[in-house]
Amino acid sequence: MRSVRLEAVGSLTMRDVERPNAGPGELIVRVLAAGICGSDRHMFKGEYPTAIPVTLGHEFCGLVEEVGDGVSAFTGGELVTIDPNIACGSCPACRRGRPNLCECLTAIGVTRDGGFAEHVAVPSSQAFMLPADLDPVHGAFCEPLACCIHAIDKARIRPGDTVAIQGGGVIGLLMVQLARLAGAGEVILITRQLSRREAALRLGATHAFDPAAADTVALVRERTQGGADVVIECAGVPETLQTGVRMARRGGAFVLFGVTPAGLEVPVLPFDLLVNEVEIRPAYLNPFTHSRAAAMVASGALELNSLVTKTIGLEDVAEVVGSAPLSGEIKVIVRP
Amino acid sequence: MRSVRLEAVGSLTMRDVERPNAGPGELIVRVLAAGICGSDRHMFKGEYPTAIPVTLGHEFCGLVEEVGDGVSAFTGGELVTIDPNIACGSCPACRRGRPNLCECLTAIGVTRDGGFAEHVAVPSSQAFMLPADLDPVHGAFCEPLACCIHAIDKARIRPGDTVAIQGGGVIGLLMVQLARLAGAGEVILITRQLSRREAALRLGATHAFDPAAADTVALVRERTQGGADVVIECAGVPETLQTGVRMARRGGAFVLFGVTPAGLEVPVLPFDLLVNEVEIRPAYLNPFTHSRAAAMVASGALELNSLVTKTIGLEDVAEVVGSAPLSGEIKVIVRP
Amino acid sequence: MRSVRLEAVGSLTMRDVERPNAGPGELIVRVLAAGICGSDRHMFKGEYPTAIPVTLGHEFCGLVEEVGDGVSAFTGGELVTIDPNIACGSCPACRRGRPNLCECLTAIGVTRDGGFAEHVAVPSSQAFMLPADLDPVHGAFCEPLACCIHAIDKARIRPGDTVAIQGGGVIGLLMVQLARLAGAGEVILITRQLSRREAALRLGATHAFDPAAADTVALVRERTQGGADVVIECAGVPETLQTGVRMARRGGAFVLFGVTPAGLEVPVLPFDLLVNEVEIRPAYLNPFTHSRAAAMVASGALELNSLVTKTIGLEDVAEVVGSAPLSGEIKVIVRP
Amino acid sequence: MRSVRLEAVGSLTMRDVERPNAGPGELIVRVLAAGICGSDRHMFKGEYPTAIPVTLGHEFCGLVEEVGDGVSAFTGGELVTIDPNIACGSCPACRRGRPNLCECLTAIGVTRDGGFAEHVAVPSSQAFMLPADLDPVHGAFCEPLACCIHAIDKARIRPGDTVAIQGGGVIGLLMVQLARLAGAGEVILITRQLSRREAALRLGATHAFDPAAADTVALVRERTQGGADVVIECAGVPETLQTGVRMARRGGAFVLFGVTPAGLEVPVLPFDLLVNEVEIRPAYLNPFTHSRAAAMVASGALELNSLVTKTIGLEDVAEVVGSAPLSGEIKVIVRP
């Protein structure tokens, strides 16, 4: 079968490999749709550790094609979404109910073969059933959505709250929708590209500001009469970390979601954090949220079609992952 | 000025009394709209303690007409909603941040003159500004809404959750809207009157069941695949307390909001509560939620017009309060 | 090897059976100490479902004697405590992070062979390492302690709070110690037997009341000036459920821990729960708390020796489990 | 009467002024003991805004000597502790239950005359009764303790948790005791002065490290096997902010309590915060905690005597406040 293999840092190639077989407790999934994520580009460049060689692809959805020994929850033919993050269950973090902080976390599409392939073997406990008639492209959104839901849990939005979201990539545009669903009265998206600001307004944002054209801290504080109840950072750049904390209301929360490079330092003002009691709450990965993401995608509560800006085959993955995102690109979907 | 006075249990009369003057720290509010609430009927019948004589009316909205000494936040002319519940600020409950449990709570329209009158004197700290162009009838909904927001806080609804609401009075129909705003994926209203079930579906409920026609516990459990994440009891009758707890999912919450008679006993099944870990969370009054209610009403996020089933003058209050609610009645508004 | 087998309801016998072998992912543990628990008596009488035949014993501690394939965390020789409750990891409850509500929960000593035996096979992920020099009898307390820690988490005791604990069995006496450790200013134990009240006072309770001799609701309300911040029910009888809710302060919490018979109804007063905002929070089993229990036992923070009122061999288990607890009995330990 | 007046930045003088009279709702308190706090030194130097002229002193305890009109809770003669922070009750923060973030906060000893005087006028709602036989010096600790309790609430310590506390001033030494009371299994104090580390060990710390002599991040991480569950910063210097965040366990919390200069920037590592999910929770002032502090002091649960390193009269206040703290100084108490 065809699969897209990371064979060395900077070397991603489509290869013909043998179709995997289902080990005990495993499923073979025929991949119907897989999303390309910013992390795939980081892995390609060696900025994020992976197994080598490995098939990339950690956001995917497909049909159960084969069922290994000891699996009773699936019989074959089901449409499933996969949680790629496999917690060990036995480390101190897992035993305290914090699987996203597992000390031995492995991940499908990172440390074992993933979804940029025709077939993939997965532990059955990582698979979550979807309605048979769901568009598999929607199913491929469950993974990033599950991370966003964890962030929204940490945000503790109350009906009527004001929420500012920094960064209008696919994450920011999912957060806009989740913040609305969580009852936010006002949702402000801050991103540079006009097309994304327009998309946000269509998806439920009440305002969208361009950080290149205006002082967004002042705009948010004015619009929210003193600061947003919740700020969610989804850009992953130093600038948004510094401005984001200052956009929060006294007593508000800043949810840290974007990934900055390891080792990068960003200055904060402890006095301001203290007297304003602004909490900084990081949200990392998807602890116990994948089933909620699957249910939400299945319910149709989210507008996902307009987030897909391109659909490609396996033969084009290497080029897309190997290049910087195009202007206007939100989510590229691979259909093997 | 005209005011509707409770002069003895069972004796409510419109009288001409002297217009009050603003004491230090007080405002005189010209009442534009006041809601009649089930509690007014309880007070009329002596089932709830009040001052005697007293002007009833604790859900109201009006214009600031006079400003007492020492008040700087108002100058006159503002449209305001009043939080009728005055916490003492000094009892153990107040000092622990639980003003709704204040040991010396007084209330406008209950222990001092209220809003079924042309004018009413209120402490300025109980007044909350509304946009000048807001329909004052909407302003009269802030008080019940503030209580509902407290319940919704206690419900801790997460996006995608299923919520069952028992009782389709004005409270239940506000809760339906709040549950949707809080991100509920499914909202099920349970009430006997068809017109209310229809109203709920218009206001955002995904399902509405008739408890007289079917086993609603079974219906809710089936519809939610095992029970609702959150059940909110807004009927205040023994039956809903018993069925409500059984509608909740394992690990779910039952929010107790409806008022049953003091002394009434309702049986629960401790074994079931325990092994299902269903929490019972009562929500009483409006601690720190009136300003949020005012902001939400001002934002127009709620559909309130269709909740008003009748508008009357002061001269008709005694008759409405003195009779049982008519079939189909949701909220009666008084315009003095 | 010798093991104590439940062969039918009411029939518990010591038998010679074959020593188990370690399957893949399993450990063989040589049992050094095992606690007899009230549930063992319920299983004996058929009041709680079990496999038949099965070796009982779900609170135990021992040495790793054999290590199955694929186990890397143990090499043999370690002292371990076992979490008997095995969550499936794949049901909706498990996937939402609520393993104690697992729909397919199995349990060592209940649905598969347990610790009233010389050796027992356990999945390695259920084993938690203890310091080599710890008294194994202390290790046998980890299981009930883990359940208590879950209850204490739900109690959310703040430094200085007043806590009332109902029922002075082993659970109540562990709760007394945990409540002190959690910062309770006053800890009141309510139990009938004098020896237990005396034990509680030695273990950190500030007061101990006899429910047979006085109106404990009045005593607690007086002593705490209005009610305890937290009440923890550990007796499992209807009387304590009714009195316990009334011992809680306005705004306080009632933690339901004791197990009453399935189907038993207990009346509550909804009006009182509501206007006092007393929350009812059930705590069931030990979600993510076994490692914390093991650490706490290892630290020596708890006084456990005085809770052991008798130590027996395997040959005496059937008689103890088959009879009602003796007066004065707290915990009987089996040393195979 | 004598009082210590800040008459200009850098000018603090004992003066004879007129004894105040009790206005409506006020009490006159004869001061028995008042604590000198680091903030007094900041005010003296103009680093913190105050009224000018004003009598300093915001941590004090005394006897009610005169009762103004409309005060019913006091009759005279009561021993009281005063919460100096007066929230307005009407600003958005107050109305949302966040009085410590009040936009119009005034403070006794800062913006109105305080406790470095023989008598002081205070609003009766700021006074909290203490047992008549309590040492008034202990009563003077209620104010800083109330701030610490707020921090401990935010820390959410669970029984058995490991807690690291940075800074061994009076705050750090109160936090050591509170962390123990909150159930911490290990409490590590980090401070430079040997005498304070010794004091901490006497007061319940399990370890005390010298940041000048060793890499405390490494020591804490080693001692706690991966990081403390909770770190509480009570030094208020950039170094501890940077090291503190790195002392926290994955999934742990960093409570920001120390006051750094306004405008000072401290670098953080967002990547580390994110992948470790370390929350930063500032705790500012004493929202709804003064009565709990008073109860805790009254109960005798804290060792306070050894925190008092010097007792002076009003005539010596100016010199102590005008000089840097002496080595070994913890709390200086003024007895007018």
Ligand SMILES: NC(=O)c1ccc[n+]([C@@H]2O[C@H](COP(=O)([O-])OP(=O)(O)OC[C@H]3O[C@@H](n4cnc5c(N)ncnc54)[C@H](OP(=O)(O)O)[C@@H]3O)[C@@H](O)[C@H]2O)c1
């Ligand atoms: N915490 C987790 O578990 C988790 C999980 C998944 C992803 N993430 C992270 O979440 C972040 C967002 O992911 P994504 O897939 O949406 O990435 P993305 O497409 O790179 O989106 C980030 C967007 O932020 C915008 N941006 C850049 N500088 C900005 C500035 N100064 N102010 C405002 N916006 C700015 C850019 O859009 P414009 O060009 O329009 O400005 C950029 O496209 C990434 O850092 C990703 O690594 C975290």
Ligand SMILES: NC(=O)c1ccc[n+]([C@@H]2O[C@H](COP(=O)([O-])OP(=O)(O)OC[C@H]3O[C@@H](n4cnc5c(N)ncnc54)[C@H](OP(=O)(O)O)[C@@H]3O)[C@@H](O)[C@H]2O)c1
């Ligand atoms: N906790 C608080 O702070 C607070 C504040 C305000 C109000 N409340 C209480 O909230 C409750 C609701 O207030 P409301 O103004 O909406 O009162 P309401 O108009 O009396 O609404 C309650 C409705 O419940 C429905 N009902 C009666 N029996 C039922 C049953 N067996 N199953 C399902 N529904 C049933 C009835 O509608 P159908 O005829 O359609 O069945 C009834 O009209 C009252 O008890 C009120 O006292 C509490």
Ligand SMILES: NC(=O)c1ccc[n+]([C@@H]2O[C@H](COP(=O)([O-])OP(=O)(O)OC[C@H]3O[C@@H](n4cnc5c(N)ncnc54)[C@H](OP(=O)(O)O)[C@@H]3O)[C@@H](O)[C@H]2O)c1
């Ligand atoms: N929720 C969970 O996860 C969980 C886990 C383990 C155990 N449990 C349950 O926790 C409860 C306590 O367990 P245990 O092992 O300590 O059982 P236990 O020895 O039976 O203790 C209960 C004690 O409560 C006392 N009691 C009985 N009636 C009372 C009354 N009216 N007022 C006050 N005290 C009364 C009795 O002592 P006196 O004779 O001194 O009155 C009795 O010994 C049991 O119901 C058990 O099933 C729950």
Ligand SMILES: NC(=O)c1ccc[n+]([C@@H]2O[C@H](COP(=O)([O-])OP(=O)(O)OC[C@H]3O[C@@H](n4cnc5c(N)ncnc54)[C@H](OP(=O)(O)O)[C@@H]3O)[C@@H](O)[C@H]2O)c1
């Ligand atoms: N958030 C609030 O509501 C609130 C309320 C009251 C006070 N505070 C603040 O809390 C902090 C502590 O108050 P305090 O009265 O205890 O002040 P303090 O006496 O100044 O205590 C701080 C101590 O930190 C120690 N320290 C300095 N550098 C250190 C380092 N690098 N590592 C470890 N320890 C170091 C010093 O003791 P050694 O010489 O022994 O190192 C110093 O005495 C102050 O910043 C104060 O402003 C905050």
Ligand SMILES: [Zn+2]
């Ligand atoms: Zn793990």
Ligand SMILES: [Zn+2]
């Ligand atoms: Zn009060």
Ligand SMILES: [Zn+2]
């Ligand atoms: Zn399960």
Ligand SMILES: [Zn+2]
């Ligand atoms: Zn204020």
